[in-house]
Amino acid sequence: MSKFVFVTGGVVSSIGKGIVAASLGRLFKSRDYSVSILKLDPYLNVDPGTMSPFQHGEVFVTDDGAETDLDLGHYERFTDTSMSRLNSVTTGSIYQAVINKERRGDYEGGTVQVIPHITQEIKERIHRVAKNTNPDVVITEVGGTVGDIESLPFLEAIRQFRKEVGRNNVLYMHVTLLPWIASAGEMKTKPTQHSVKELRSIGIQPDVLICRCDRPLEENLKDKLSEFCDVPMESVITAQDATSIYEVPLILEKEGLAQQTLELLQLEQRQPDLRQWQTLVENMASPKQGIEIAIVGKYIQLSDAYLSLVEALRHAAIAQGSEIKLRWVNAEKVEQTNPETYLKDVSGIIVPGGFGIRGIEGKIQAVAYARTENIPFLGLCLGMHCAVVEWARNIAKLDRASSAEFNLDTPNPVINLLPEQQDVVDLGGTMRLGLYPSRLNVESHAYSFYQEEVIYERHRHRYEFNNAYRSLFLENGYAIGGTSLDGRLVEMIERSDHAFFIATQFHPEFRSRPNQPHPLFLGFIEAAMKHHSFEVVPSVSKKAVQEMQVGMGGNIPAEVISN
Structure with a gap:
């Protein structure tokens, strides 16, 4: 039977519950325990697929095509385990399932209520994860903070969970903030005390406290928290700010988190193997040279909108012994001036994914600048569309060439709607989503990085390269690096006469891992280091x-x- 760890948060949001859950997963994995991590999100959206990146950040896509919270990306990267749609649960999906059951008559005419119907559905989702892969430990992160009205059904469900599966099979972990009050010159425990009090009023007594702070937590404060929150002192864990999220598992290991968790869950204490992770952190601290990568995007005000991209770049840079500096470039501003103003002296240029026409002309200009100045370029999803439009306008000289997404009246729609998308009305969960195979051209640059003829990558798009222009496209120094297995869909394009010019229809950033950087990003970073680096x-x-x-x-x- 699986053991269950529930991670809640208090005092403030964005406190790092996702990183704590992912780090704990890494510590279990380092002891050869299998892990799955589940996110319970309290918003009423069915999934984040239709939510603005400015509000929610990146939409992470799983192999089976679920559009999920960005924390699932952390779970995958830290545990090197692929998640699925079962690992992402929202209030919207819970209520949708319960209402569907009511409409079918599954409740046999009974009154449908939050308790027991909503809470039972939540518990079933948690059990479903355990049954699907039978992991040794299921870690469940409850979104939001204690006291949020939206989170109450989830908290009630996890309260009931311990009674149903047994006290020794469940552990409650509470992540809370200990603020430093500069004017008083001391760290305050009162917010944490109140947060735990609120949690206990719901019927949940935390077994472990994870104390987020910006400096070491003194022993007298640990003792105070232990006394007031009724948690053993050895279970009061300091989680001090780190220079990188990848240091967190090592910090928590040093604090004894895994040892305490295993003891409370009555699991065997095993010797951890964190050597690879330690090497990763050490390599981050001692780069040989530095590079600057420009990300030309439309959501740059919130860097979380490109979280997996940033992490994939970091993974590759660490492996190449490089420090990476990011230059965030607003695509709309590029439209208003010479792109050189924003892109001069960069080591490489990335045009990432996105939707809608805003900033598109700036992205197309960035592609043109990368092509003409021989600067390493990587285009992702919408970035590939922009690269094709740039080719059509500036090389093929096609009249008013564009994507049908941006201009339905263009006489040359070099990017067009996927045939299966023609009659789609609902926007949520209806794109080409999830893992699909692609066949690479063995003579392409892409193949030299993958060293595999058939690859598998995750997709999230509605539009594709218009095959009516395929033969013309190949006449101007461009090549098709990869297609769908039947050859119908163009999955990758590249230029053979360029330092590095590759664009993909898929999102390779979703499959990068700290200990196994994605081959395309490795190739891009290597080219960027050759193009321009600094001490x-x-x-x-x-x-x-x-x-x-x-x-x-x-x-x-x-x-x-x-x-």
């Missing part, structure tokens, strides 16, 4: 500065601060 000047980390503050009585030399 990395060693810097003093925030943690090191704090240690200096303690060691020097709070007086830090000016030259250290300036570095």
Whole structure:
């Protein structure tokens, strides 16, 4: 039988529950325990597929085509385990399922209520994850914070869960903030005390406290939290700010989180193997050179909108011994001036995915600049569409060439709607979604990176390369790097006379892992390092500065601060 860990949050949102859940998953995996991680999101949307990236950040896509919360990306990257639509649950999906059952008469005329019907549906979703892959441990992150009215059904469901599966099979972990009040010169535990009090009023007593703080948590404060929150002192875990999210598993391991969790769940204490993870963190801290990559996007005000892309770049940069600096470029501003203003001296240019016409002309100009200046270029999904439109306008000279997504009246729709999308009305969950195979041209640049003739990548799109222009496309120095297995859909394009010019219909960033960077990103970073790099000047980390503050009585030399 699987064991169950429930991760809740208090005091404030965006406190890092997802990273804590993913890190705990990594610690279990390092001890050869199998893990699956589930996210319970309290919003009424059925899934985040139709939500604005400015509000929700990235929509992460699983192999089976689910549009999910970005935390599932963290789960996959940290545990190196593919998630599925079973691992993402929203209030909207729960209510939709219950209402469908009521309409079918499944409740035999009974009154449908939050308790027991909604809570039972939530519990069934958690059990479904356990039954699907039979992992040793199922970690469930409850979105939002304790006290949110939207989260109450989820909290009630996990309260009931322990009684049903047995006390020793369930562990409650509460992530909370301990703020440093500068004017008082001390860290405050009162917000955490109130958060735990709220949780206990619902009937949930946390077994482990994860204390988020920006400096070490002193023993007297741990003792205070243990006393007031009724948690053993060894289960009060410090989760201090880290320079990278990939340091968090190592920090929590040092704090004894895994040992405490295994003990409380009555699982065998096994020796962890975190050598690969330790090497990853060490390599991040000692890059040989630096590069600057421009991301020309339309949602750059919220970097979480491109979270998997950023992490995939980091994975590849770490593997190549490089430090990566990101230059966020607003595509709309590129439209208004010469792209060189925003893209000069970069090591590489990426045009990522997105939807709608806003900023498109700026993206197309960025593609043209990368092509003509021989700057390594990677286009992803919409980025491939922009690359095809740029070819059609500037090389093939096709009259008013565009994508049918942007201009239905264009005489040259070089990007067109997928045939199966013609009669689609509902926007949510109806695109070409999930893992699909592609066949690579063995003479292509793409094949030199993958070294496989058939690859599998995740998709999220409605539009495709218009095959009416395929033969003309091949006449101008372009090549088709990969297609669907039947040859009908163009999946990758490239230029053979360029340092690195590849665009994909799929999203390779979703399959990158810290310990196994995606081959396309490895190739892109390698080309970027050859194109333009800079010497990395060693810097003093925030943690090191704090240690200096303690060691020097709070007086830090000016030259250290300036570095």
